[in-house]
Amino acid sequence: MTEKGEHILVVDDDRSIRRYLNAALSAQGYLVTEAANGLDALGEAANQAPDLIILDLGLPGLDGVEVTRQVRQWASMPILILSVREQESEKIAALDAGADDYLTKPFGTGELLARIRVALRHAAQTGSEPTVQIDSLHVDFSTRQVRLSGNEVALTPTEYDLLRVLARHTGKVLTHRQLLRLVWGPAYEGELHLLRVNISNLRQKIEPDPTRPHYLLTEPGIGYRLRGE
Amino acid sequence: MDNQDRPNPDALLAQIQSEEQARTRGRLKIFLGYAAGVGKTYAMLEAAHQRMAEGVDVVVGYIETHRRLETEAMLADLQVLPRKAVEYHGVTLTEMDVTAVLARSPQLVLVDELAHSNAPGSLHSKRYQDVEDLLVAGIDVYTTLNVQHLESLNDVIAQITGVTVRETVPDSVIDVAAEIELIDLPPEELLRRLRDGKVYVPEQAARALEKFFRKGNLTALRELTMRRAAERVDDQMRAYMQTRAIPGPWPAAERLLVCVSPSPLAERLVRAARRLADELNAEWQAIYVETPDQVRLDAGLRDQVARTLQLAEDLGAYTTTLTGQSVAASVLQYAREHNVTKIIAGKPLRPRWRELLSGSVVDQLIHASGTIDIYVISGQTEPITLTDSVKKHRFTPGTRYAGSLLLVTSATALSALFQPYISPTNLVMIYLLAVLLSAIYLGRGPSLLTSFLSVLAFDFFFVPPFLTFVVDDTEYLLTFTGLLAVGLVISQLTARVRDQAEAARRREADTAALYSLSRELAAVDTLGGILNAIVSSIGQTFSRQVAIYLPEGQSEGPLRLFNPSVELEPDENEEALAGWVYEHGQPAGRGTDTLPAAQARYLPLKTAKSVVGVLGVRPKDPASVLGPEQRRLLEAFASQSALAIERAQLAEQARQAQLLQATEKLQTALLNSISHDLRTPLVSITGVLSSLKEGGPGLQGSLQASLVDTALEEADRLNRLVGNLLDMTRLESGALSLAREPADIQDVIGAALDQLGSRLGNRPVSVHIESDLPLVPIDFVLIVHVLVNIIDNAMKYSPDDAPIEILARLKEQIVEIEIYDRGLGIPQEDLERVFEKFYRVHRPESITGTGLGLSISKGIVEAHGGKIWAHNRPGGGSILTLALPVEGTPRHD
Secondary structure: OOOOOOEEEEEOOOHHHHHHHHHHHHHOOOEEEEEOOHHHHHHHHHHHOOOEEEEEOOOOOOOHHHHHHHHOOOOOOOEEEEEOOOOHHHHHHHHHOOOOEEEEOOOOHHHHHHHHHHHHHHHHOOOOOOEEEEOOEEEEOOOOEEEEOOEEOOOOHHHHHHHHHHHHOOOOOEEHHHHHHHHOOHHHOOOHHHHHHHHHHHHHHHOOOOOOOOOEEEEOOOEEEEOOO | OOOOOOOOHHHHHHHHHHHHHHHHOOOEEEEEEOOOOOOHHHHHHHHHHHHHHOOOOEEEEEOOOOOOHHHHHHHOOOEEOOOEEEEEOOEEEEEOOHHHHHHHOOOEEEEOOOOOEOOOOOOEOEHHHHHHHHHHOOOEEEEEEEHHHEHHHHHHHHHHHOOOOOOOEOOHHHHHOOEEEEEOOOHHHHHHHHHOOOOOOOHHHHHHHHHHOOHHHHHHHHHHHHHHHHHHHHHHHHHHHHHOOOOOOOOOOOEEEEEEOOOOHHHHHHHHHHHHHHHHOOEEEEEEEEOHHHHHOOHHHHHHHHHHHHHHHHOOOEEEEEEOOOHHHHHHHHHHHOOOOEEEEEOOOOOHHHHHHHOOHHHHHHHHOOOOEEEEEOOOOOOOOOOOOOOOOOOOHHHHHHHHHHHHHHHHHHHHHHOOOOOHHHHHHHHHHHHHHHHHHOOHHHHHHHHHHHHHHHHHHHOOOOOOOOOOOOHHHHHHHHHHHHHHHHHHHHHHHHHHHHHHHHHHHHHHHHHHHHHHHHHOOOHHHHHHHHHHHHHHHHOEEEEEEEEOOOOOOOEEEEOOOOOOOOOHHHHHHHHHHHHHOOOEEOOOOEOOOOOOEEEEEEOOOOEEEEEEEEEOOOOOOOOHHHHHHHHHHHHHHHHHHHHHHHHHHHHHHHHHHHHHHHHHHHHHHHHHHHHHHHHHHHHHHHHHHHOOOOOOHHHHHHHHHHHHHHHHHHHHHHHHHHHHHHHHHOOOOOOEEEEOHHHHHHHHHHHHHHHHOOOOEEEEEOOOOOOEEEEHHHHHHHHHHHHHHHHHOOOOOOOEEEEEEEEOOEEEEEEEEOOOOOOHHHOOHHHOOOOOOOOOOOOOOOOOHHHHHHHHHHHOOOEEEEEEOOOOOEEEEEEEEOOOOOOOO
16 A cells, blocks of 8 residues: 555446456555556556556457557556456457556456556666565575575576576566567577476476475476466 | 858958058059950940049049040040150160159059050050059059950960960969959950941051951950969958968968979970969969079070079069989979979970880979979970080180099000010900090090090900901900990099089079178178178179168168269169169169169169168179079178168167267266356355455454355365366366476476475475486376376375375386376276266265366377376275387377
């Protein structure tokens, strides 16, 4: 409840969901604008310049992926996608188009607020912080050092790059494609096994229990994220 | 007829049946006359008017007035249906329009000249067959008939009048007629009318008719007609007496047997037998005995036999074909077995000397007949020639005759070798050996040649004076005769044995074919398999192209061609004919009376219940004709096929019904389960929300928090249920497409545990993953979903603190993931069924769920080409194993 007056645009074609989001967010002190379709959303986004957009994927007419794509042509505010379980490929498309995070309906208010906080904080960052600390995991970008409970962890250059990319976007979902592009280069976008093997190796080194990861979280079918907060 | 006071039950039954039939069938009334001009048509019209006056709906189907004014006047107030025009060789002929009559459906229809032959291209070749259709449709028919058109009287009348009538009707038409009215006119009166020009005489036939209309002829015809009508009255009276047990001077039941031979005389014989049978009121049968000699009859003579037997059947006989060594013996044996009292045979036609040699069949019959009377009918015709039409030998005739030459040469060489040591008469034995060998291996002709050559060679080389045909010692003539006679007998006997074996083989082949069909039909149980078996089996046995028509859908709907061979591609007309056969349940087409011009013969596939389809057969060789035995075999094939098709259809129906029942049961279960499972969480959620809205002093703090937690849990449950239902729908509709990607099993298990999240609570979960597991090509999300379902299930059926263990290992290119629990376990008999939809092991009420989880899991795993199974864990609990191929190519099934 610390953030005050940040402006959130809620885009969903379902009135009761808009009403619920409006109430829940307003109660947290956010300023809320509603839009019921993609065109209105683009208009509101341009006029109001909100700090964050909560965007339903399954909009009539202009869909969520398209709205994301168009917004990203001129603005960089965080976009939080709302989707249902059956929309894996649209979800990935929206994330690849520049959305920051996604939530699968139905979701709890706590989860939603947490994601909003992460996204807003991330947007406020300059991307030049020298270190990231998550629980016992410490990543020092300037020295390329990784420490777990103070002990240095020896990583291969690829593992480090992977962790670095994830840590630069702490809390944010990165799709397989994004990770492969950022770590290995655009030519490797389809080489999923590289990512799987390196994630597995990285987990062996930084996770207390690699079978139940604490830091490096899997988003099934989508990608990975480094635990935020 | 042991008890004459009781009505004969068979007769009663027959009467009841025929009365029943009569109720639905139309009644046929025949106005029978002995010649044209006696006034049949006029009498028929008079009767029709009378019926019309009684209020009966009468129409005229076909009447030929021959422009006689009085007849035309009678027609004036009757409805006359238009005739159908049939084009034939550029001439337009008009025939009764049967379809129009059936459509008009009057109570009574008038059809003149029953014996008329329809124009080629009509549905039936004869008008009486059209009339039969009308009767079957329940329409009464009045018709006219002259006595000389009756089949059985045909040749007698030809003899009396010298005019052969080609248009005949079977005698059974008179037998089935409900009423016969004899139209009589004294011959003098008729002749007077003829002179007055009151009798229609076609110009071209005037001379023939002049010969016909003589008083003597007319008197004879009149007598025949009256006798035929009287017989019929007699029949009716007998039937009446029999059904009402009126005692009377019953003659002993007579049974007649007529022997048919491949001779034109045989038809005469058959007609005579029919007349005799009528007069004696006897049952009669026609038999043909196939002897080894006759196996070699050429196709034309075979057809002759087939036609004769067909005629006998048309005349009401039961026909059969026997195989035997001797005609007389076979006939007598058959006659004794069937209590035949009289045998009718033809007078022998062979020259007297041959009869003296071998004895005639008639002589043999008379000699051995015992108590059976033998009737001999005379006739004159050309003798029958036997031809070697059956190819029985592996060698060509040239080779075989060369063989006999070679044998004689060898025998001569051998004899020359032995000549110094044994007497010439014994050298004959060597020649006999040659004859025997040629009889066995070369056939009749070559062995006869061997016999003659042997005699000549023996004479030439070994009988002094040598190297001439002159014989010094007349004693050698006896040797020659002996050699020749023995040679001939051996040739005949051996050839005969072979022929008989050939005949037996043919019959054997027929039986074997039928047997093999029934075996093949028993082996397959799909309709398609059965139809294939029928087509190939009948096609092979009869060397015919086969088509099977079945009604579209189960039993209704139009006929559809089932034709896997595609050899027989019938045109529209043929299909229409097949339709006719299906509707009427009677054979039609080639070789039958109905549309004989068709390409193929169509048989109804009839069972006791119904006609299940139509079998069409077309000979590959257009000239080929089916003999009666083959026809019967084909009918046997057809009825076997019909039974098999019916069996398959019934099985299909049963399966459908079962499926429907299962589906209904499943739907009921689904509705029950879903409505319960969907509502329960909603009850809690609604309850919590309304409580919160009502508020109240007690609803604060921890109580409120607990209520909200409950609602959240229930909402979560509802969400999972909806997810499962959606998954099931996607799986079942085939909309599930796998997004396969290389996945790390550890990652998959981790993601699953992460998704279960708080539901795991404090339950100890241990994961053991074999190191160096390869990446597995799977749909990550779906397999995570499977694991969540299985682990969720394990939790549901075990105490809250019971541990869950997960094991993953590689086993021959298959990754196995095992989930162990310490729960209630699964009853042995349910180990397979737990993967069925909506199946739940019967457990305490507290355990909820749709029973969809495992069935969805199974669907997903199998879509991956993997397997899932359950077994019980020693010491309590269960193990679920998931096997996923590492080299995954999706299995489509």
